[in-house]
Amino acid sequence: MATGRAHRPATRSRGIPEATVARLPLYLRALTALSERSVPTVSSEELAAAAGVNSAxxxxxxxxxxxxxxRGVGYDVEYLVYQISRELGLTQDWPVVIVGIGNLGAALANYGGFASRGFRVAALIDADPGMAGKPVAGIPVQHTDELEKIIQDDGVSIGVIATPAGxxxxVCDRLVAAGVTSILNFAPTVLNVPEGVDVRKVDLSIELQILAFHEQRKAGEDAAGDAGVVPPVAARKQQHSTGSADQGPDGDVPAVMPA
Amino acid sequence: MATGRAHRPATRSRGIPEATVARLPLYLRALTALSERSVPTVSSEELAAAAGVNSAxxxxxxxxxxxxxxRGVGYDVEYLVYQISRELGLTQDWPVVIVGIGNLGAALANYGGFASRGFRVAALIDADPGMAGKPVAGIPVQHTDELEKIIQDDGVSIGVIATPAGxxxxVCDRLVAAGVTSILNFAPTVLNVPEGVDVRKVDLSIELQILAFHEQRKAGEDAAGDAGVVPPVAARKQQHSTGSADQGPDGDVPAVMPA
DNA sequence: AGGTGTGAAGTTTTTCACAGCC
DNA sequence: GGCTGTGAAAAACTTCACACCT
Structure with a gap:
């Protein structure tokens, strides 16, 4: 169905730009690290460097x-950690279900960044009956048949899909029908959901393709010499900025996890 | 070196906007699906729906x-597939090394979407000597000591980091020193790289946090009473992408590990 | 009729630069 | 002196709407 539609109409007074929301987790991570080192305050300059963005x-x-x-001092680390956490809704407990316990699902289940950020893995679900009962990251895998029950009993509103695309x-439909209203999708497919349900997508190969694009630009630039195939249109290559980014892609949001 | 090139701002530039580049993989995936079904042409409307964006x-x-x-017809599927692939640099072979073969690294190694998109896993590398020689996705894992040699011998320019944050x-420094100029980072840490090296990051917990933010807002802003108009959450929709990247392309994600 | 290609308008995000407070 | 907070300007991106081709 329609995929189109814009973003939010800005919920009442609290209009934090989407781009800002996407960076809050970044700041939070940097601040948490500072907090662990007992650093009391940071300047926007220092924190920006740690988070990989510019201070303005x-x-x-x-x-x-x-x-x-x-002014003249900077930000109080602890205080900021609290404010950002609250803004992101991390001061509450979010039960999450992960569906599809393959390598990726297992990696997600083992991801430590969950618990420490207000998320709790409520259940691991897989369609393979052979997996049932098998513990992954200390949590027994349950069969897909249990999905609805788990979601309802635990009041789960966030689901993670790590199944094959097919x-x-x-799985998405079942999650939504059972009451899930936010989905993090790792499967390389576009999900259709009813209005009111949020979907964020993470795709491993898209990121690589974007890198390839820039890589091509760095290398090529003239020695393209692709005279093999039919297509017309001169091989006008070109260079674009990216301006030699040194660090992080500040504008992005993708996400996955570490091993 | 890189920075050398005396290119002028060039008024008629062929620079493709970053936001567009980030969507090309999405279109490519939708087109590939159509191609497999032997659909000869598509309209912008149809393709947009399949890719989850609006036609304009x-x-x-x-x-x-x-x-x-x-005009009046639409786009030739095969032709577009070729053009986008070429634009993204996928018509050439990109050897890639994956460092850190934990669950995530294994999931990446098994990810089918790579091979089908011009990427080739040149090597799997892990610091654990015990992993050496063990095959993952049919490729024997090699020890970190081999890293430099592999990169140089294979002319690898893209590296994937799936190690723990620490x-x-x-790993990044070694990759760069050995010649890698594009890095896809799955570790939840900001990487410092010299100019000329591109880094893209994917972080699971960040995505979840963004979802939590929106989820919290939904819960908290419930309009009471059913006046007759759309009550809560004005018009929210589905997939969104953010600044730089987030969608996902093709292939199939991990897989359910059979026993 | 049907659908692309694209200036122009509208919106969001980033960057600048500096007043204002510690 | 140092650093935040923020209007204002700039840049990037999205959406509109329609001329124009098939």
């Missing part, structure tokens, strides 16, 4: 949350 | 590549 952007982002800094839409 | 955006995106459609920067 960071200050602007924080300005949407409120005035939590002190099963994703079906 | 899609047409605009394609306009940066050239005029590959036919090892990421070190």
């Amino acid at each position: 952007k960071l200050r602007k982002d924080f300005s949407y949350l409120g005035s939590y800094g002190t 099963a994703a839409q079906q | 955006k899609l047409r605009k995106d394609f306009s940066y590549l050239g005029s590959y459609g036919t 090892a990421a920067q070190q």
Whole structure:
């Protein structure tokens, strides 16, 4: 169905730009690291460096949350950690179900960043009856048949799909029907969901393709010499900026996890 | 070296917007599916629906590549597949090394979407000597000591880091020193790289946090009473992408590990 | 009729740069 | 002196809407 549609109409007064929301987790991670080293305060410059963005952007982002800094000094680390956590809704417990316990699902289940960020793996679900009962990351895998029951009993509102592409839409439909309203999709397919349900997608190969695009640009630039195939249109290559990014792609949001 | 090239700003630039580049893999995936079903042509409307974007955006995106459609008809599927592949640099072979063969690394190694898109897993590398020689996805894992040799011998320019956060920067430094100029980072840490090296990151917990933010908002803003108009959450929709990247392309994701 | 290609308008995001407070 | 907070300007991106080709 339609995929089109824009974004939010800005919920009432609290209008934090989407781009800012996408960076809050980044800041939070950097701040958490500082907190663990017992650093009391940071300047926008330092924090920005740690998060991989520029300081003006960071200050602007924080300005949407409120005035939590002190001129001439910087930001109080603990305080900011709390404010951002609260803004992101991480001060509450979010039960999450992971469907599809293959290598990726297992990697996700083992991901430590979950628990420490307000997320709790409520259940691991797989369609393979042979997996049932088998523990992964200390949690016994349950069969797909249990899906609805688990979601309802635990009040799960966030689901993670790590199944093969072919099963994703079906799993998605069941999750939504059972009450899930936010889905993180790792399957390389476009999911159709009813209005009111959020879907975020993470695709391993898309990122690589984007890298290939830039890589090609670096290498080529003239020695293209692709005279093999038919297609017309001169081989006008070109260079585009990216301007030799040194660090992180500040504008992105993708996500997956570490091993 | 890289920075050398005396290129002028060039007024008529062929620079494709970053946002467009990030969507090309999506279109490519949708087109590939159509191609497999032997569909000869598609309209921007149909293709947009399949890719999860709106048609105006899609047409605009394609306009940066050239005029590959036919008015009144649509786009030739095969031709577009070729053009986009070429634009992304997927018509050539990209050897890739994956460092860190835990669950995630294994999931990546098994990911079918790579091979079918111009990527070739040149090597799997892990720091654990016990893993050496063990085959994952049919490829024997090699020890980190071999890293430099592999990169140089195979002319690898793209590296994937799937190690724990603590090892990421070190691995990154070695990759860069050995000649890698594009890195896909799955470790939840900001990598420092010299100019000229591209880094894209994928972080699971960040995506979940963004979902939590929106989820929290849904819960908290429930309009009571059914006045008759759309009550809560105005018009939200589905898939979204953010700034730089997030969608997902093809192939199939991990797989359910049979016993 | 049907559908692309694209200026122009509209929106969001980033960057600048500096007033204002510590 | 140092650093935040933020209007204002700039840039990037999206959407509109329609001329124009088939």
